[in-house]
Amino acid sequence: MEKQRIKTAFRSCRRLLISFLLIFISSLSFAQRVSLNQIRQLKITPAEGQNLYTKTDLRFTVVIPNVSPSQVQVLSINQKNDITFRTMRKTENYDVQGTTIELWFNFGTKGTYTLAPLPLIVQNRRCSINFETITVTDDPATMTPRIVVVFEDGTKVYSDETNYPTPLLTVKTGKKLNFTVNIQYATQLVQFNWDIPKDSIFTCTKQYEFTEARHRERIYSHTLNPVASFEWTGLVPGPQTLPKIRLNAAGYDGYRSELRLPEVIIEFTDSEEVSDTNDDSDIFAAAFFQEASETEEIVHAALTKEECQELSSLYTKEHNLFFTYPKARKERINFENEHGLVSSSNQLFPAVLMYVSIIVILASLICMIIAIRRKHKIRTLLFVVLMIVGLAILIYCAVRRSERYGISCGGKIYSIPQENAESVSEVISGTRVRILERTGKWYYIELGETGGWCTADNIFIIK
Incomplete structure (x- = not known):
C-alpha cells in the first residue's frame, strides 16, 4: 500500500515537472528578442x-x-x-x-x-x-510656366535662371548645334517666335503640337513638353548669344506669362576643315534665305479681323469635307504656319469619321440582308456586330459634332456678360476657342483652363 502511494506521488511530480518545462519552453518561444x-x-x-x-x-x-x-x-x-x-x-x-x-x-x-x-x-x-x-521636388501646381532648352549633350537652359557660365558651350564653326525648346508647367501655348542670329544658319527642324489641358482637368507634373527643335550652325568664329526665344503660355493658375530666355553665350571656334570659296558662298546664301523666311513667319504673328475670318472659313471647310479633307487640313495648317500660329493637337472633330461610320452602317446592313437570305448565321451575326459598332461611332460623332468652336479676333474676357465687369484675361487674335454658351450678344468661351464671357462681334464661328 505504501509503495503504491509512492508511485502515485512520483507520477504526479513527473507530470508537474513536464508541465512546467513545456510552459517555460513556450514562454521562451514567444519572448523573442530582435537582434x-x-x-x-x-x-x-x-x-x-x-x-x-x-x-x-x-x-x-x-x-x-x-x-x-x-x-x-x-x-x-x-x-x-x-x-x-x-x-x-x-x-x-x-x-x-x-x-x-x-x-x-x-x-x-x-x-x-x-x-x-x-x-x-x-x-x-x-x-x-x-x-x-x-x-x-517643388509642387508643380504652384509653379509658373518656364522655357527649358535642352541641348543634345544634356545641357539645359531655364528661362527663370540667369547664372550660367560664359561660354556655356564651345562649338566648332560649320558644326550643327542641335537643341530642343520645351515648355514646363503650362496648360496652353498661345504664341511662339524667335530671333534669327547673324553669321550663322539657324533652322527650325521640327515644331511639335502642344497638347492643351481640358477644362477643369487637374493634372500637374514636371514633364517637359517639346515645342520645337532647332539646328544652329555658326559660320564665323567668336562668341554669339543664344537666339532670343519668346513664348506666351497659360499656367496652371490660368494666367498667361510672356517667357524669354536669358542671355547665354555660345563660343564658336575655328573649324579644322576649311571649305572652298564656292561652298562658303552657298552656305551664306542659304543663311540669308533662311533668315528671310523665318522673319516672314514672325512678322505676321497677330491676325487681322479679315485673317481671323479666313482662318474660320478654313476650319469650317476642314470640319465638313469628306473626300478633300486632307487637302483642306493641309491648307489650314499652311495658313497657320505662314502667320506664325502654333497648331493645337486638340483639333476639331472632323466629319470624315461620321461619313465613314454611315458607310460602315449601310454596307453592314446590305451584307446582313444578303447573309440572312443565304442563311449564313455566323456572317449575319458578324455584320450585326459591325453595324452596332458603326451606330456607336455615329452617335459619338454626333455628340462631338455638337461642340461649337470659333476664332477669336482678340480682346478681353469678362467674368460676367457685362462690359463694365472685371476682366479675367485677354485672348490673342487668331486663337481658337470653344464656345459653351450664348446670352444675347455674349459668348461664354473656354481657352485651356481659362473661361469667361466675350462679345459675339469678336468671334467668328466655325460651322
Missing part, C-alpha cells in the same frame, strides 16, 4: 501614395518586428536646417507582432536628401535606423 543586426538592416521609407513635394508634410514609416511599442523609445531627432520635424507616432503592428513608427518631416527646398539616422532604444539597447535616400 541589433536585424535593426541595422531596417530602412525608414516614405509612405506610398504621396507626392514628395517641398513645403508639404511627408510621412515616413518603419516596422520593427517582435517588439512591443513600450519597448521602443525614440530619442531626439536632429536634421538639417531646411528639414523640419513635425511629429511622430508609435503603433502596434499585429501582422509581425512588432511596432510601426511613423514620422512626419517638412522639406523647405528641393533636392536629394539622406536624412540623419533615427536614434532609438529598443529593449534597453541603443541603436539607430537609416533613412532611404529620397528626391524632393
